[in-house]
Amino acid sequence: MVKAYLRYEPAASFGVIASVVSNITYDSSGKHLLSPALEKVGVWHVRQGLCTKTLTPSSSSRGPSLAVNSIASSPSSLIASGYGDGSIRIWDSDKGTCETTLNGHKGAVTALRYNKTGSLLASGSKDNDVILWDVVGETGLFRLRGHRDQVTDVVFLSSGKKLVSSSKDKFLRVWDIDTQHCMQIVGGHHSEIWSLDVDLDERYLVTGSADNELRFYSIKHESADGESVNGGEESSIQNKWEVLRHFGEIQRQSKDRVATVQFNKSGSLLACQVAGKTVEIYRILDDAEAKRKAKRRVHRKKEKKHSKEALEGIENVDGNNENKGNDSSVTHGPIETSNPTVTVPDVFKLLHTIRASKKICSISFCPITPKNSLGSLALSLNNNLLEFYSIEQGETKKTLAIDLQGHRSDVRSVTLSSDNTFLMSTSHNAVKIWNPSTGSCLRTIDSGYGLCSLILPTNKYGLVGTKDGTIEIIDIGSGTCVEVMEAHGGSVRSIAALPHKNGFVTGSADHDVKFWEYQIKQKPGQAAKQLIVSNVSTMKMNDDALVVAISPDAKYIAVALLDSTVKVHFADTFKFFLSLYGHKLPVLCMDISSDGDLIVTGSADKNIKIWGLDFGDCHKSIFAHADSVMAVQFVPKTHYVFSVGKDRLVKYWDADKFELLLTLEGHHADIWCLAVSNRGDFIVTGSHDRSIRRWDRTEEQFFIEEEKEKRLEEMFEADIDNAFENKYALKEEIPEEGAVALAGKQTQETLSATDLIIERLDIAEAEEKCIAEHQEKNSRNVAVFQANPLMNGLSPSDYVLSAFSDVHSNDLEQTLLALPFSDALKLLSYLKDWTSYSDKVELVCRIGTLLLQTHYNQLLATPAARPILTVFSDIFYERVKVNMLRVFMFFYKLKLCHVWYIKTLLSESRF
The missing domain is CATH 2.130.10.10 (YVTN repeat-like/Quinoprotein amine dehydrogenase)
Incomplete structure (x- = not known):
């Protein structure tokens, strides 16, 4: 008799407050801090110092044993976490559930950033690519390629119309999201760029690298007619594509490389965290203070010049000529002092330096500014500890430390x-x-x-x-x-x-x-x-x-x-x-x-x-x-x-x-x-x-x-996956400058889904032929038709539609790309029947769009496709439009989508 054993399974994991490899961030309310805990994300109530919720991947997901590499919070309750296998999970922090999983990167996700509305998500990875995701549609829009090394950070500009990415290749790239191309490449860094951020008003962009200085860039904004706000000089042909202009540098106190640079939400403070134990806090002066500081700087410079020239005049025998020269310089002084040029040190003033007991892993500003203070900063240390500091005008105070829920070092x-x-x-x-x-x-x-x-x-x-x-x-x-x-x-x-x-x-x-x-x-x-x-x-x-x-x-x-x-x-x-x-x-x-x-x-x-x-x-x-x-x-x-x-x-x-x-x-x-x-x-x-x-x-x-x-079987599948990746890695060449590619990637799941669709298309086609033959032979319906038991009582159309029930929204594009043209043509013929289902409107739109875009030339050259395209032009759009309005207004009442998303879909006159 074969002996049976009882299975052991993972049940609980505790003792980790903050991982070393990922960043911490506040949620939109400022009450909770999101801290990575290996493969989980802990939601800590800051005032109570308790972990109120834990976002844990399910045991059936692809990478529960992979640690979180990066975290980003949206203006709503959504949280994005990037993992070592290149996947991104979108969580609802209120419900504590995983809404969707986005698969597109081939390397670990190293950077995540939402736009201001929370509708778009940009991700950077060790595979050197930047992918833009549609959060509402739960799918990837496109992949931006051009960096030659790991992407370290991304940030949105111009209300989400532009994207800036930094990399270890020492370059910044500015991408136009509408046209999907690289507008500007910014050099000048002598080492890897590790972090970048932009202030609230999008006036300055700061980058941090291994150099001993912080680099600042002024951001050019365009008006509604497309002209530069800053004047005609910047709107010239030479500066047409220039979005970032070098503004200046600030010498840092620490010699360690920069790990994170971050503005607070109000834009009044800038934090520079190095790969050590210190965080430098800079105060951002307003325009009036910056101009006064610039005037004082120019005035001090002129005083030094006057004193120097006076000493030289005493020593010089010909004093009259020197006095004339001094008079000429004085006459030009008031003109220069009245409108001095504002430099970076005039705007950014070092306020405090926070020194922690251990090496700092990441920092995050609280979006809510406490009373009687300039801001609140959270720190995660490499000894499994969270610390919170209150930044005041005169000093910084440590207000709280979360350390009781875990050991400071390994468990022996x-x-x-x-x-x-x-x-x-x-x-x-x-x-x-x-x-x-x-x-x-x-x-x-x-x-x-x-x-x-x-x-x-x-x-x-x-x-x-x-x-x-x-x-x-x-x-x-x-x-x-x-x-x-x-x-x-x-x-x-x-x-x-x-x-x-x-x-x-x-x-x-x-x-x-x-x-x-x-x-x-x-x-x-x-x-x-x-x-x-x-x-x-x-x-x-x-x-x-x-x-x-x-x-x-x-x-x-x-x-x-x-x-x-x-x-x-x-x-x-x-x-x-x-x-x-x-x-x-x-x-x-x-x-x-x-x-x-x-x-x-x-x-x-x-x-x-x-x-x-x-x-x-x-x-x-x-x-x-x-x-x-x-x-x-x-x-x-x-x-x-x-x-x-x-x-x-x-x-x-x-x-x-x-x-x-x-x-x-x-x-x-x-x-x-x-x-x-x-x-x-x-x-x-x-x-x-x-x-x-x-x-x-x-x-x-x-x-x-x-x-x-x-x-x-697992060893065999692992060998197949490795061979598959190596095969395409050998064929893959260095991408073109600013190239655009598909956001998704082909996996074992997408190939299995494609095989299932092809199988069901064949079964459905055979069933339709049997039904047609039965109707011809039995026009009076004397005999009862025996349906195929594999179809579970479904019609051929519904049977093919059921193949998409387990296809993830993000994997749909790669699944349909693997379909042969003949099967794609069969699939298009079923879309007319599916438009009657109001809950399948978005799926039908996406399938039709992807198939038409992929096989456009072949469809035009194939006579058999003309009847199908004729049906599209006659009734398809009208049915979809009516059902779309009903569905998305229902979703809007449930607060599951944005108003702009409904307007965008309804304003589209074609796919």
Whole structure:
């Protein structure tokens, strides 16, 4: 009989406040801060300091294990998040749901920006392309190509009519959205451009790079008749396409490269964040203040010139001639001072410099300016921390810090209580107590660098072994460190409880394995009872003790040494029993099964070995992970084993059959530790990405053979995808200057959808022929027609229409492009019937538009297409117009689309 197993699936992830790779941003209301948390986006209420909502990709989506690379918020409740696989998800922050997924980029999304109305979204990527998306239509409009390196930032100009993009290729490009071409290429930067932004009135555009200066550009605006607002000089032929004009530079204080430049919403402040610990805040002066400052600058310059000339006149014998020269300069002075030229230092004045405790990852201005302050700035640090600063005229104050919900560094150990009600985790400076069911942090205790931990069976105290060789006693109820004991001369690497005894064992780098006893009693002079720990005995080893494990009957103790061996001794007499030799690198983890029959070891040589504890024979050696195995543990009362490694994977094994059962993905960095509940219903893992993840056992059964076939299919599909990408990568040449291409990309999903449409077109065509033949033979309807059961009782037209039910709006273009002309002609013939469905109006319009644009020349040259095109010209537009008005007015009442979108669609006289 084939054995069935129960599946484990990802259940929860907690402990991450802010990721390192992405930016933070406020929502439109200014009450919530959007912070990336690996593959999720956390919505934090700023005043309460709580995460009110988490935007999590569904398990069925393409890239749940891919981290968020960039975030942008629209003027409405929509939020866009870009991922490492090039996909973009549009979220509704009020509902907390994913509205749509946009697939177009071939590399990680590095820049996102909405226009002022929120109807358009621009994205830049590592594939060097910029794509413009229609947010309402949930589709890509076009792809702008021309950059020679990664696009770092994008910004809209002229109310969304123009787009400026920056890149690592040291150039700015200005794109005209209406004509879809590159209007201007701006050079002058000596290194990669990392960020750019524009003020509220679109007067200045600022860029930040690795240079020691910020570059500013003045923006040319055009009036309604197309002439330049700034005068005839700029409207000359030479300056016809010039949108950005170099205005000047400001020397920065920091030598680090610029990471982010950002104006606040009112346009009164400019923040320059560098790839370090500082943020420079500049105040933007108005025109009157800038002119006064320019006059003072010119006046000081002239005073210096006068004083210099006076000194030269005294020294010069011919004083009269010098005085005449001075008089001439003075006469021209008032004319220059009356209307001086305003420069960048006259407009932008350094106000404050914010210095954080750790490296700053990203910044964001609050769109709402608090009272009695110039603005509020949020910072995300690389130690999983959010800080908020109030910018005032005289100083900057830190108003809030969100840090309790996560560790400042990687999670080095996790351990569960005996009743699985709470979880203890350690890092380099803190111990945290969690509720594993909800993921909420219950306690935070300052500590040393905790390498291992243990919760005593009473569930009142916890033990933490530190890198300094101490053992810290943690009172879980009060959340305090009761005592710090000097236990070892080296770092404490492992703690194991003695079964059925009030004791535990520690292994250290000082070659000692110590046995300890504990009891809870009242100390002299103290009212409350406390945990008292005492050393009972010490076992000397020949090398560093990396791991210790105790058999369930407390008869044996296994010690993994630095010399890659595992020594098994009798726990009572310390007499040598067995030596487990076979690993090529040190054993980093091991565990003994509940029945004491098996011992499993994981090593830095990427293998796990299963041994018999009776004779010490190696039952099986398995190449388990692509990197070091960091933790292994048996499921209680079974021979099932979980292992984790630096390859970011969790693997589930059957130690009797030596088979891999499951591979669980989710972590974004090395996994350091593992804990299995005493019932085996869930496991907890801790990682270098600072996250703690819970994996729950479900009621779904699976079989080994099915999982093997599934893994082979995934490998096969991955090879096909890689070959497909490489094939087109070889054919793809350097794009032309300012080239425009399609926004979408061909994927396995679009090819499958195309195959489905072709299949249903063939079935529907055959069904129509059968219906026609039946009607000819049975004009009196004597016989009943037997419909094709594959059509599920649908008409041929509806059967073909149902093929589009699972086609995503963004994938429709690529799906139809792969259709042969003959099938495209068949599809056009069905559009007339589909216009009667009012809820399919937009789909019909898009299908007709794409097919006509793609096959325009062939349709004109094909006589069989003329009847279909004639139907289009006669009734198609009228039907669509009537249904369109009804549908979009209904949507507008539900606030699902904008008024401008309805007007645009109704004003179109053709596709």
